[in-house]
Amino acid sequence: MQTLNLDLGERSYPIHIGQGLLQQSELVTPHIKGKSAVVVTNTTVAPLYLEATQRLLTGLKHSTVILPDGEGYKNLDVLNQIYTHLLESKADRKTTLIALGGGVVGDMTGYAAASYQRGINFIQIPTTLLAMVDSSVGGKTGVNHPLGKNMIGAFHQPQCVLIDTDSLNTLADRELSAGIAEVVKYGLIRDPAFLQWLDTNMDRLLARDPEALTYAIFRSCEHKAEVVAADERESGQRALLNLGHTFGHAIEAAMGYGNWLHGEAVATGMVMAAELSQQMGWLAADDVAYTRHILQRANLPVDPPTQMTGEDFTRYMSVDKKVMDGTLRLILMKSLGESIVTADFDPAALKRVLNREI
Numbered sequence: 001m002q003t004l005n006l007d008l009g010e011r012s013y014p015i016h017i018g019q020g021l022l023q024q025s026e027l028v029t030p031h032i033k034g035k036s037a038v039v040v041t042n043t044t045v046a047p048l049y050l051e052a053t054q055r056l057l058t059g060l061k062h063s064t065v066i067l068p069d070g071e072g073y074k075n076l077d078v079l080n081q082i083y084t085h086l087l088e089s090k091a092d093r094k095t096t097l098i099a100l101g102g103g104v105v106g107d108m109t110g111y112a113a114a115s116y117q118r119g120i121n122f123i124q125i126p127t128t129l130l131a132m133v134d135s136s137v138g139g140k141t142g143v144n145h146p147l148g149k150n151m152i153g154a155f156h157q158p159q160c161v162l163i164d165t166d167s168l169n170t171l172a173d174r175e176l177s178a179g180i181a182e183v184v185k186y187g188l189i190r191d192p193a194f195l196q197w198l199d200t201n202m203d204r205l206l207a208r209d210p211e212a213l214t215y216a217i218f219r220s221c222e223h224k225a226e227v228v229a230a231d232e233r234e235s236g237q238r239a240l241l242n243l244g245h246t247f248g249h250a251i252e253a254a255m256g257y258g259n260w261l262h263g264e265a266v267a268t269g270m271v272m273a274a275e276l277s278q279q280m281g282w283l284a285a286d287d288v289a290y291t292r293h294i295l296q297r298a299n300l301p302v303d304p305p306t307q308m309t310g311e312d313f314t315r316y317m318s319v320d321k322k323v324m325d326g327t328l329r330l331i332l333m334k335s336l337g338e339s340i341v342t343a344d345f346d347p348a349a350l351k352r353v354l355n356r357e358i
């Protein structure tokens, strides 16, 4: 097992990564302050990992909420099911919520914890690669609104993140690839050496080699923890973690949440960011080709849906929360492994990328 610490003063917490951790209750129970816990999971993950999770809680009073599965259910109506369960089971301010599942369950449980009785503790047990390397770490929680993704939410840090890499063995190939998109993201943003490691080890990751997965998850969490520790509330460099996301969110929304997986949309979005960076004269054609190559090796899409027009992109991108004071800020690449947040890009170049006139 490897352990990282996300350093946020009194809100610091450990991230444990390894095989078989769902069998190790001593990693979880010290982080449960009261006498009761509520596990939140979904209909897909419950039959796989709920029993093991309940065994972690032996000796505590605990109950379970099982949500329907899918990004389409990440909304206020379904969130209300969690509140209703908490109220019906008389959960108090010392109750700890346990998010068992992918990023959807993690974001919703985190927001329920942030808001129930003005804030209670929660623990993340991510079971998708995307949740392990990204959403379970850093305290962003929330739900979607019909008018925008993740528009209702809060910053609320967990007490601990428990990553059992064995749980990836049941994950669909397509979901595994979607998670790899966020792993590649760290390389593109801030770690050229990691990008090379990924290029060399992509087949091992796709074959779910535990050692390769553990390294990729550890390195990704290390990057995430470093960035979040420096800028918890995204007033500066944390925004770099949104590389490809403004384009990607537009694809997810235009295609209907859940049709393109988040990681798939982000993969294509990162290629579009690379293309715009090339149009700005920062990346060479070879760098854009390499970005496409490494994502394609992970079986990810690298071209936007043909039915999306430049106008569709513009419409959805304008509601993105990176639009501040009417200014669209994008994450672009100065070179492979170095990104910047900037509003200072050529709008005509952006239009060419969105209209596929490059």
Ligand SMILES: NC(=O)c1ccc[n+]([C@@H]2O[C@H](COP(=O)([O-])OP(=O)(O)OC[C@H]3O[C@@H](n4cnc5c(N)ncnc54)[C@H](O)[C@@H]3O)[C@@H](O)[C@H]2O)c1
Pocket: 042, 044, 045, 048, 069, 070, 071, 074, 101, 102, 103, 104, 105, 107, 127, 128, 129, 130, 131, 134, 135, 136, 137, 138, 139, 140, 141, 150, 167, 168, 169, 170, 171, 172, 175, 178, 262, 263
């Ligand atoms: N909070 C953040 O910082 C942050 C960062 C990135 C993404 N997100 C959010 O995360 C969400 C995407 O997360 P995701 O990709 O994990 O999607 P997801 O939660 O929908 O999980 C993907 C699918 O895999 C299933 N699943 C989960 N674990 C499994 C397992 N071990 N075996 C078999 N099936 C399993 C799920 O039930 C689901 O059907 C989006 O809503 C996105 O906005 C949040």
Ligand SMILES: [Zn+2]
Pocket: 134, 182, 245, 262, 266
């Ligand atoms: Zn993401």
